[in-house]
Amino acid sequence: MTIQLKFDLVRPDFRLTVDVEVPAHGVTALFGRSGCGKTTLLRCVAGLEPAVQGRLTVNGACWQDEARFLPAHRRPVGYVFQEGQLFPHLSVLGNLMYGYRRIAQDRRIVQPHDVAELLGLEALLERRITEISGGQRQRVAMGRALLTSPRILLMDEPLAALDEISKAEILPYFERLHEDLSVPVLYVSHAIEEVSRLADHMLFMEDGVIRAEGPLRELITRADLPLVHGEQASAVLIGNALSHLDDEHLSCIHLPGGMLYVPRIREPTGGVLRVRVLARDVSVARQPPLPSSILNCVECTIKEIIDDPHPGHCLLKLQLGDQYLLSRITQRSRRQLELALGDRVWASVKGVALT
Numbered sequence: 594m595t596i597q598l599k600f601d602l603v604r605p606d607f608r609l610t611v612d613v614e615v616p617a618h619g620v621t622a623l624f625g626r627s628g629c630g631k632t633t634l635l636r637c638v639a640g641l642e643p644a645v646q647g648r649l650t651v652n653g654a655c656w657q658d659e660a661r662f663l664p665a666h667r668r669p670v671g672y673v674f675q676e677g678q679l680f681p682h683l684s685v686l687g688n689l690m691y692g693y694r695r696i697a698q699d700r701r702i703v704q705p706h707d708v709a710e711l712l713g714l715e716a717l718l719e720r721r722i723t724e725i726s727g728g729q730r731q732r733v734a735m736g737r738a739l740l741t742s743p744r745i746l747l748m749d750e751p752l753a754a755l756d757e758i759s760k761a762e763i764l765p766y767f768e769r770l771h772e773d774l775s776v777p778v779l780y781v782s783h784a785i786e787e788v789s790r791l792a793d794h795m796l797f798m799e800d801g802v803i804r805a806e807g808p809l810r811e812l813i814t815r816a817d818l819p820l821v822h823g824e825q826a827s828a829v830l831i832g833n834a835l836s837h838l839d840d841e842h843l844s845c846i847h848l849p850g851g852m853l854y855v856p857r858i859r860e861p862t863g864g865v866l867r868v869r870v871l872a873r874d875v876s877v878a879r880q881p882p883l884p885s886s887i888l889n890c891v892e893c894t895i896k897e898i899i900d901d902p903h904p905g906h907c908l909l910k911l912q913l914g915d916q917y918l919l920s921r922i923t924q925r926s927r928r929q930l931e932l933a934l935g936d937r938v939w940a941s942v943k944g945v946a947l948t
Contacts, residue, residue: 594618596745596777600637600647609633609645609801615794617652620771620778622788622809625798631781634798635747638779639672640665651744669700671738671746671776675753678734679722685733686718692740702742703774711773712736712766728759732766739776746778752787760787767791785825789813789869814910814917816899821908821919826872828918834860843888849914851891853942872908872919874943879930881939889942893918895934898927911940918942 594617602609609630615621623631637645640656640663649657656663671692679688689705709715712732717725722733731751738746752760764787771778771791782788788795788809795812797805797820805812810829813820820826835847842857846866853868860866882890893911901908907927911918918940932938 594652596652597648597650598634598638599649600634600645602633602637602642602645607633607801609637611637611647611803613796613803613806615777615779615796615806617777618775619793620780620791621794621796622792623779623781623796623798624783624785624788626783629798630801631783631798632749633801635672635749635779635781638668638745639670639747640668654744669742669744671741671743673731673734673738673746673748673751675750679730679737681722683722684718685714685720685722685725688722688733689714689718689736689740692737696740696742700742703739705740708736708739711769726759726762727755728762731755731759731763735766735770739770739774743776746776748778748780750781750783752782752784764790785813785820785823785827786869789827789829790867810916814919816897816908816910821872821899822902824873826908826919826921827869828872828916830868830870830913830916830918832866832868834858834862834864834866836862848891849916850893851913853891854888870918870942872921875911875918875920876941876943877909877911877920877922877926877930877932877938878941879938882941885941887941887943891918891940891942893938893940895932895936895938898932898934909938911938913940 595614596617597614599612600609611634623634625631636642638649656668693705712735714732714736717729722730780792792809795809796803797812797818805818812818814828830848832846832848835845837844837857843854844858846853846855891913893913895909896912897910899908899910901921905924906921907924909920909922911920920940
């Protein structure tokens with residue numbers, strides 16, 4: 594099943610033109626620079642832009658077309674903003690129950706105690722909103738949105754107002770939300786590290802149009818998109834926790850075509866994991882390197898050599914099984930190693946971030 598988004602919205606200084614279908618499951622990231630139309634697209638889905646023309650269907654149910662426009666209050670969406678927009682005069686429980694009570698009993702698909710457990714709010718239920726941290730407030734905002742039993746959850750840069758400590762606190766709850774609930778999420782962000790950790794699918798937006806869409810892992814390594822040219826250029830790999838080396842505080846992740854060692858994780862063996870590897874943390878060699886402090890070294894094939902805006906550098910797109918790594922190296926290194934498309938090389942991975 595899919596979500597069909599076909600919108601045309603004209604403003605004096607901006608036009609949104611979208612025609613795309615996205616999966617009705619998992620997390621779809623709306624990614625792009627500020628002002629590209631990400632929030633406007635969310636508002637169209639929520640029914641907050643009555644001037645928009647087009648069509649919106651969710652799992653076959655039509656919310657908008659030439660003949661109908663379902664108003665915002667009748668659209669089963671949950672909306673989480675940058676600032677949680679909670680009721681400060683109510684407790685955490687009061688805010689959660691506000692969303693729950695709005696929904697008819699026969700339409701409730703989640704229960705307050707389940708949401709409180711999922712988001713780690715059990716110990717906070719009696720506290721006032723003014724007595725909890727920013728990260729905790731965003732968890733309450735997520736819980737309130739979920740308790741409206743939405744068919745889609747809309748998140749508009751929910752981490753943008755948080756400091757790094759608060760972001761680190763809340764991200765594991767976002768991941769639990771992703772894993773434990775079947776509600777599709779449209780997630781707005783311009784932070785690629787955030788999107789890499791959470792999203793399955795991506796819409797890359799520029800100037801009110803969708804320049805590219807597809808699985809996240811494909812888009813962030815595409816040479817024709819600016820994602821590969823920034824300082825945060827990276828690849829996301831999917832693997833399985835193969836074994837744990839408790840005495841060395843390491844875990845071994847199996848990937849198609851290789852293995853990576855990471856700091857010890859709690860995931861049981863066999864669990865599916867994603868890792869993010871920055872292009873600047875990957876070096877290449879013609880031969881297997883001598884033993885060194887870098888634990889991770891995998892054999893790859895050069896699939897693309899990409900011009901890079903960093904003076905004197907290029908990017909290598911390396912195939913590892915059915916997945917890809919990026920490596921940013923100097924043009925001098927490329928010439929010295931005489932690298933060409935199709936060459937087999939050894940990629941040493943200096944840093945691996947579990948996402």
